[in-house]
Amino acid sequence: xxxxxxxxxxxxxxxxxxxxxxxxxxxxxxxxxxxxxxxxxxxxxxxxxxxxxxxxxxxxxxxxxxxxxxxxxxxxxxxxxxxxxxxxxxxxxxxxxxxxxxxxxxxxxxxxxxxxxxxxxxxxxxxxxxxxxxxxxxxxxxxxxxxxxxxxxxxxxxxxxxxxxxxxxxxxxxxxxxxxxxxxxxxxxxxxxxxxxxxxxxxxxxxxxxxxxxxxxxxxxxxxxxxxxxxxxxxxxxxxxxxxxxxxxxxxxxxxxxxxxxxxxxxxxxxxxxxxxxxxxxxxxxxxxxxxxxxxxxxxxxxxxxxxxxxxxxxxxxxxxxxxxxxxxxxxxxxxxxxxxxxxxxxxxxxxxxxxxxxxxxxxxxxxxxxxxxxxxxxxxxxxxxxxxxxxxxxxxxxxxxxxxxxxxxxxxxxxxxxxxxxx
Amino acid sequence: xxxxxxxxxxxxxxxxxxxxxxxxxxxxxxxxxxxxxxxxxxxxxxxxxxxxxxxxxxxxxxxxxxxxxxxxxxxxxxxxxxxxxxxxxxxxxxxxxxxxxxxxxxxxxxxxxxxxxxxxxxxxxxxxxxxxxxxxxxxxxxxxxxxxxxxxxxxxxxxxxxxxxxxxxxxxxxxxxxxxxxxxxxxxxxxxxxxxxxxxxxxxxxxxxxxxxxxxxxxxxxxxxxxxxxxxxxxxxxxxxxxxxxxxxxxxxxxxxxxxxxxxxxxxxxxxxxxxxxxxxxxxxxxxxxxxxxxxxxxxxxxxxxxxxxxxxxxxxxxxxxxxxxxxxxxxxxxxxxxxxxxxxxxxxxxxxxxxxxxxxxxxxxxxxxxxxxxxxxxxxxxxxxxxxxxxxxxxxxxxxxxxxxxxxxxxxxxxxxxxxxxx
Numbered sequence: 039x040x041x042x043x044x045x046x047x048x049x050x051x052x053x054x055x056x057x058x059x060x061x062x063x064x065x066x067x068x069x070x071x072x073x074x075x076x077x078x079x080x081x082x083x084x085x086x087x088x089x090x091x092x093x094x095x096x097x098x099x100x101x102x103x104x105x106x107x108x109x110x111x112x113x114x115x116x117x118x119x120x121x122x123x124x125x126x127x128x129x130x131x132x133x134x135x136x137x138x139x140x141x142x143x144x145x146x147x148x149x150x151x152x153x154x155x156x157x158x159x160x161x162x163x164x165x166x167x168x169x170x171x172x173x174x175x176x177x178x179x180x181x182x183x184x185x186x187x188x189x190x191x192x193x194x195x196x197x198x199x200x201x202x203x204x205x206x207x208x209x210x211x212x213x214x215x216x217x218x219x220x221x222x223x224x225x226x227x228x229x230x231x232x233x234x235x236x237x238x239x240x241x242x243x244x245x246x247x248x249x250x251x252x253x254x255x256x257x258x259x260x261x262x263x264x265x266x267x268x269x270x271x272x273x274x275x276x277x278x279x280x281x282x283x284x285x286x287x288x289x290x291x292x293x294x295x296x297x298x299x300x301x302x303x304x305x306x307x308x309x310x311x312x313x314x315x316x317x318x319x320x321x322x323x324x325x326x327x328x329x330x331x332x333x334x335x336x337x338x339x340x341x342x343x344x345x346x347x348x349x350x351x352x353x354x355x356x357x358x359x360x361x362x363x364x365x366x367x368x369x370x371x372x373x374x375x376x377x378x379x380x381x382x383x384x385x386x387x388x389x390x391x392x393x394x395x396x397x398x399x400x401x402x403x404x405x406x407x408x409x410x411x412x413x414x415x416x417x418x419x420x421x422x423x424x425x426x427x428x429x430x431x432x433x434x435x436x437x438x439x440x441x442x443x444x445x446x447x448x449x450x451x452x453x454x455x456x457x458x459x460x461x462x
Numbered sequence: 463x464x465x466x467x468x469x470x471x472x473x474x475x476x477x478x479x480x481x482x483x484x485x486x487x488x489x490x491x492x493x494x495x496x497x498x499x500x501x502x503x504x505x506x507x508x509x510x511x512x513x514x515x516x517x518x519x520x521x522x523x524x525x526x527x528x529x530x531x532x533x534x535x536x537x538x539x540x541x542x543x544x545x546x547x548x549x550x551x552x553x554x555x556x557x558x559x560x561x562x563x564x565x566x567x568x569x570x571x572x573x574x575x576x577x578x579x580x581x582x583x584x585x586x587x588x589x590x591x592x593x594x595x596x597x598x599x600x601x602x603x604x605x606x607x608x609x610x611x612x613x614x615x616x617x618x619x620x621x622x623x624x625x626x627x628x629x630x631x632x633x634x635x636x637x638x639x640x641x642x643x644x645x646x647x648x649x650x651x652x653x654x655x656x657x658x659x660x661x662x663x664x665x666x667x668x669x670x671x672x673x674x675x676x677x678x679x680x681x682x683x684x685x686x687x688x689x690x691x692x693x694x695x696x697x698x699x700x701x702x703x704x705x706x707x708x709x710x711x712x713x714x715x716x717x718x719x720x721x722x723x724x725x726x727x728x729x730x731x732x733x734x735x736x737x738x739x740x741x742x743x744x745x746x747x748x749x750x751x752x753x754x755x756x757x758x759x760x761x762x763x764x765x766x767x768x769x770x771x772x773x774x775x776x777x778x779x780x781x782x783x784x785x786x787x788x789x790x791x792x793x794x795x796x797x798x799x800x801x802x803x804x805x806x807x808x809x810x811x812x813x814x815x816x817x818x819x820x821x822x823x824x825x826x827x828x829x830x831x832x833x834x835x836x837x838x839x840x841x842x843x844x845x846x847x848x849x850x851x852x853x854x855x856x857x858x859x860x861x862x863x864x865x866x867x868x869x870x871x872x873x874x875x876x877x878x879x880x881x882x883x884x885x886x
Contacts, residue, residue, distance in 0.1 A: 057829075062827060143848065154859075156860065235679070239859060254682065255659070258679045260860035260861075285882065288884035289884075379482065397879075401879075403486060408875065408877075408878060409878065410878045412881055413884070414883065414885050416884070416885040417571065417885055436684035437861040439874055449860065451833055451864070452831060452833070455834075456836045456837030457836055457837075458837070460709055460716070460838045461712055
């Protein structure tokens with residue numbers, strides 16, 4: 039433990055030390071390094087795949103399930119996608135140095151806010167090795183140092199990727215410490231990291247709910263939490279039923295394993311007879327399990343369908359990440375708003391309606407990162423929203439909410455230019 | 463403890479419950495309530511002064527020092543100033559509902575970010591009773607609920623002020639829970655508050671460094687830290703000496719007990735002979751103690767002055783909050799930047815120079831909330847910067863940095879308006 043702790047400490051310190059130089063790197067230098075990272079990922083594809091094969095074999099032997107194995111697996115195409123993603127970050131504007139909110143005060147002082155990097159961003163993540171590349175590339179573009187601590191199951195893959203990134207950065211004159219990778223996957227080290235507010239400015243946990251909770255409750259520095267989405271779509275009584283079925287189906291089925299996928303359909307009682315049997319026919323053939331409240335179940339039975347099973351209390355507020363949806367019939371918009379306030383996780387919530395007043399109230403009153411009218415919640419994504427890339431999706435309200443791109447991993451400083459002003 | 467804990471818990475829950483209604487209050491309603499608070503402060507002046515007299519008598523009997531006693535004291539003029547400050551918040555634009563970053567995506571989705579309240583803001587503060595009014599008024603204007611926990615020494619004054627605010631709010635239809643005040647000053651309750659991330663979205667500690675550290679390290683919710691300022695002013699070799707003396711004197715003397723006051727003067731060696739004896743003459747007559755490094759001391763002695771005492775290592779990085787300043791001679795701009803990087807607290811830092819390149823490097827490289835060229839650091843203040851009022855001055859980089867006004871106690875949500883869009 040002690041040697042591992044020393045390694046962690048020295049890497050955190052090195053990351054912190056690099057921030058003064060990182061913060062003043064030109065965009066040209068940062069982009070050159072990112073292009074080198076992309077090239078190097080392509081050139082070193084074999085070494086990365088070899089490391090990944092070892093991780094994969096070990097994980098399979100340990101009995102990891104297919105979904106997790108798929109997340110762990112790297113292929114030539116997936117490595118090429120990583121390289122392409124890095125190049126897409128090159129193409130984004132550099133947020134550092136952007137000036138906003140400028141004004142000249144009555145006494146002649148010129149004040150403005152100027153974007154600066156946050157400093158050292160630590161990531162504690164599980165499974166998907168592409169996080170190693172995503173986070174370090176975004177951080178580098180925004181002038182931040184990165185301290186990476188990936189999961190045990192992907193340790194060889196992450197190490198190989200981090201080495202590729204570090205070598206490319208070094209060759210392009212990026213200061214040492216800009217991308218630090220913790221080799222040990224000892225769990226106790228995470229607790230040590232959480233105490234290092236002297237060196238780490240922000241920590242991002244990505245993985246299971248327990249990991250996120252552990253980090254949020256014990257970190258002594260700022261945390262961005264997210265990645266948990268209990269997402270509702272409410273079908274109002276005036277909804278266009280064709281659109282409603284298409285939107286709900288897309289939100290559930292297009293990619294069920296991600297946080298912006300639908301978990302619960304709320305249906306107004308006046309439209310349930312028209313809407314629900316159509317959805318049930320589609321989902322019966324598509325293999326989506328429907329966990330229904332008594333009124334929804336009765337509606338299906340009344341419509342001659344044997345599809346759907348009873349929901350239990352624990353279905354409300356559950357994130358399934360699978361082809362399962364809870365279904366509940368509500369008497370009013372207010373009942374839908376109350377349900378979402380009680381069970382939503384503040385990620386993405388949608389209404390399908392043609393009532394202006396209902397859309398307005400839903401947008402005003404739902405407290406979530408992303409609130410939709412007549413669209414699929416699957417759009418909650420940095421690249422869909424035009425941010426180019428994202429470091430994660432925040433479900434907290436502090437600092438940034440929803441998809442977090444480059445701007446959201448910066449801070450600002452006030453710059454004040456005078457000609458001798460003093461305060462009266 | 464248990465009854466006190468129950469009181470805290472029920473107040474925190476009530477604050478949280480109020481946020482749904484608070485978030486959709488009209489600006490007119492919030493402003494009407496704030497005007498009622500201002501009127502009520504004037505009408506209930508006697509009751510507040512009576513409560514303060516008891517606090518003051520007890521504090522004096524316990525041997526509290528004069529500076530602290532002065533911070534505790536309320537007078538008719540100070541209560542009138544509180545009422546005026548509340549009315550100045552009425553005059554500020556309501557940040558809630560402001561839309562920014564709007565765009566229409568290629569698929570026709572219209573997305574934008576809309577400002578919303580943060581939720582429940584807790585304040586743990588010491589001494590000055592006006593914080594009770596400042597924080598609750600700012601929070602109400604931005605649609606946030608407030609959970610107040612003031613210091614023991616001002617408990618009667620704070621309770622009287624909170625009662626005035628609560629009664630005025632209730633009469634104007636502000637939901638119960640919008641302003642909650644914890645009567646008990648049991649220290650253990652602060653630790654309990656820090657665990658209540660289910661009910662509290664942000665906690666603001668205001669007071670001594672130990673209190674701020676306790677909160678920052680143990681809070682399970684977001685924290686805004688600040689209020690500690692180790693502020694440097696660097697006199698470059700090309701500085702206009704008249705301006706330099708005036709700026710440094712203003713930064714130290716105009717109000718020495720606040721966080722943006724100067725603590726350390728750094729002087730370039732080429733200008734020290736001209737600058738320092740003039741400053742010493744001014745400060746000798748003004749009673750400002752100068753703690754000098756060996757070169758500075760030698761300069762003063764060489765100039766025939768017996769003023770100035772030797773600095774010790776602990777003077778670098780000290781916030782004095784008194785008529786004391788550390789003085790150090792540096793060989794170069796780089797040495798000044800290094801000193802500030804090592805000893806600054808990230809609050810306010812200034813350079814006095816007529817070199818464009820030095821000003822540019824100082825603005826770019828100093829990592830602080832506010833960076834000045836040719837002006838006094840005393841300007842770091844929400845109302846000086848045109849924010850109208852401030853909830854505090856953040857020295858962290860996350861969420862907000864420097865003076866925090868109304869906008870800085872809001873979050874945003876993404877609103878997405880479609881016509882049936884689904885993700886391909």
